[in-house]
Amino acid sequence: MNQDYVKIFDTTLRDGEQCPGAAMSEDEKLEIAHHLSKMKVDVIEAGFPISSPVQFQAVQRIAREVQGPIIAGLARAMKADIESASMAIAPATRKRIHTFIASSPIHMKHKLGKNPSEVLAMAREAVKISRNLVEDVEFSAEDGTRSEWEFLRELVEAVIEEGASTINIPDTVGYTTPEEYGKLFAFLKSKVKGAEKVIFSAHCHNDLGLAVANSLAAVLNGARQIECTINGIGERAGNTAMEEIAMAMRTRKDFFGIETNLETTHIARASYLVKNITGMVVQPNKAIVGANAFAHESGIHQDGVIKNRETYEIMKPESIGLKSNRMVLGRHSGRAGFKDRIIKLGFVPKDDELESAYNRFLEIADRKKEIFDEDLTALFTEESRKSDQDIYQLTRFEISTGTEKPPSASIEIKIKDKIKTETSKGDGPVDSMFKAIDQATGIHPLLLRLLISPVTEGADAMAEASVTLELDDKRVVGKASSTDIMEACAVSYIDALNRL
Numbered sequence: 420m421n422q423d424y425v426k427i428f429d430t431t432l433r434d435g436e437q438c439p440g441a442a443m444s445e446d447e448k449l450e451i452a453h454h455l456s457k458m459k460v461d462v463i464e465a466g467f468p469i470s471s472p473v474q475f476q477a478v479q480r481i482a483r484e485v486q487g488p489i490i491a492g493l494a495r496a497m498k499a500d501i502e503s504a505s506m507a508i509a510p511a512t513r514k515r516i517h518t519f520i521a522s523s524p525i526h527m528k529h530k531l532g533k534n535p536s537e538v539l540a541m542a543r544e545a546v547k548i549s550r551n552l553v554e555d556v557e558f559s560a561e562d563g564t565r566s567e568w569e570f571l572r573e574l575v576e577a578v579i580e581e582g583a584s585t586i587n588i589p590d591t592v593g594y595t596t597p598e599e600y601g602k603l604f605a606f607l608k609s610k611v612k613g614a615e616k617v618i619f620s621a622h623c624h625n626d627l628g629l630a631v632a633n634s635l636a637a638v639l640n641g642a643r644q645i646e647c648t649i650n651g652i653g654e655r656a657g658n659t660a661m662e663e664i665a666m667a668m669r670t671r672k673d674f675f676g677i678e679t680n681l682e683t684t685h686i687a688r689a690s691y692l693v694k695n696i697t698g699m700v701v702q703p704n705k706a707i708v709g710a711n712a713f714a715h716e717s718g719i720h721q722d723g724v725i726k727n728r729e730t731y732e733i734m735k736p737e738s739i740g741l742k743s744n745r746m747v748l749g750r751h752s753g754r755a756g757f758k759d760r761i762i763k764l765g766f767v768p769k770d771d772e773l774e775s776a777y778n779r780f781l782e783i784a785d786r787k788k789e790i791f792d793e794d795l796t797a798l799f800t801e802e803s804r805k806s807d808q809d810i811y812q813l814t815r816f817e818i819s820t821g822t823e824k825p826p827s828a829s830i831e832i833k834i835k836d837k838i839k840t841e842t843s844k845g846d847g848p849v850d851s852m853f854k855a856i857d858q859a860t861g862i863h864p865l866l867l868r869l870l871i872s873p874v875t876e877g878a879d880a881m882a883e884a885s886v887t888l889e890l891d892d893k894r895v896v897g898k899a900s901s902t903d904i905m906e907a908c909a910v911s912y913i914d915a916l917n918r919l
């Protein structure tokens with residue numbers, strides 16, 4: 420194994436989940452954590468255990484079930500937080516407590532109401548308590564980039580003395596610039612007593628669109644851990660995007676002279692998973708994982724790529740797990756070919772899931788001539804979301820709309836073993852259908868978001884619908900795909916109700 424490499428600390432499940440609309444269920448977090456382990460990230464920050472019993476339980480389950488990476492739990496510099504984090508991560512084979520306290524004048528004065536020496540004492544104490552519970556302790560100086568450098572040096576020196584082995588300097592508010600952040604790392608690495616014993620870590624937010632550039636500047640100045648999220652999700656404008664960091668270091672190894680251990684061929688699937696679970700769309704022109712990231716539209720570019728890919732391609736789509744030759748299945752494809760493709764797409768299908776997904780595949784193949792990998796991924800993702808505990812199932816629907824009459828929808832739903840039919844008018848066909856479903860189920864959640872996106876191109880393309888509902892402070896995301904947009908909307912709404 421490469422000794423000098425940059426560790427990837429994934430915080431999709433903690434900082435990523437903190438952003439509006441990205442809440443995930445325990446099962447969904449687990450699915451992402453398993454995928455992160457397959458990608459060989461070094462650390463998974465699984466959550467902030469003291470923040471809620473739901474968070475605690477999710478961290479504990481990840482610690483119990485996910486092998487490979489270090490499992491970290493976040494804790495403020497307080498005894499109760501640290502003890503909670505320690506209990507949650509206890510089942511993990513490799514575990515870390517990540518404790519933090521703010522170090523900038525503005526945070527210390529207005530948020531904590533403490534002076535620098537009190538903060539220093541709290542940081543020391545937090546690391547000491549943590550080290551009594553686990554070997555591996557990370558300390559973060561929150562709002563590090565707006566802190567006084569001399570105070571930061573003193574603080575970092577103190578926590579190293581107490582046994583912290585990773586020192587994270589977050590750009591909490593996305594304020595720094597590459598040159599400034601790089602110099603801060605160079606300063607700490609050269610001035611802090613004991614710097615040679617620890618790993619310095621970068622944690623950047625993207626408020627000025629500089630998170631990736633800032634993280635790379637930190638690496639050039641000695642940081643050997645980067646904290647990041649898949650698709651760059653996170654507070655406000657998000658965190659450093661893992662896929663961009665990893666591919667930048669891989670593609671420009673000649674410049675950075677160092678890489679990560681990330682299995683980059685799992686990036687495309689990771690991006691899809693996070694998009695699908697959180698309902699947070701990826702902009703088409705997003706680097707690495709956007710739909711257009713490897714698309715060549717202009718004639719000159721296409722001509723060049725046909726003659727030699729390297730004329731306009733600095734990375735191969737295969738390096739992030741995209742296939743350049745898209746495999747096509749159709750109505751004559753058998754079960755074996757279908758199963759083989761599903762496994763190659765990274766799923767681990769159970770027999771009953773396969774059978775029902777295959778039947779659904781045949782239904783779709785009747786409506787759509789060519790079924791691409793993207794269609795299969797959408798189809799199988801929907802299949803694997805089904806559970807024995809689902810209460811509602813859409814059995815029939817009919818929509819009536821037009822310029823001359825008000826939209827209305829009739830739906831038939833199986834509720835456990837009973838069939839219920841309802842009709843409703845609404846502001847549009849989708850609104851009518853959702854109202855009819857509400858009437859049938861007796862549940863009236865708040866619709867926060869409905870997103871519809873095509874899975875592939877063409878008039879017969881499947882559409883993927885993602886519905887975010889809220890009821891009694893619980894927020895859920897429902898998903899479905901179909902060649903019929905209305906059906907995708909109805910089924911995703913019902914999927915969300917099943918989750919509520």
Ligand code: KIV
Binds near residue numbers: 434559561592622
């Ligand atoms: O942005 C930040 O400062 C954080 C810390 C808790 C590490 O997320």
Ligand code: ZN
Binds near residue numbers: 434589591622624
């Ligand atoms: Zn953060």
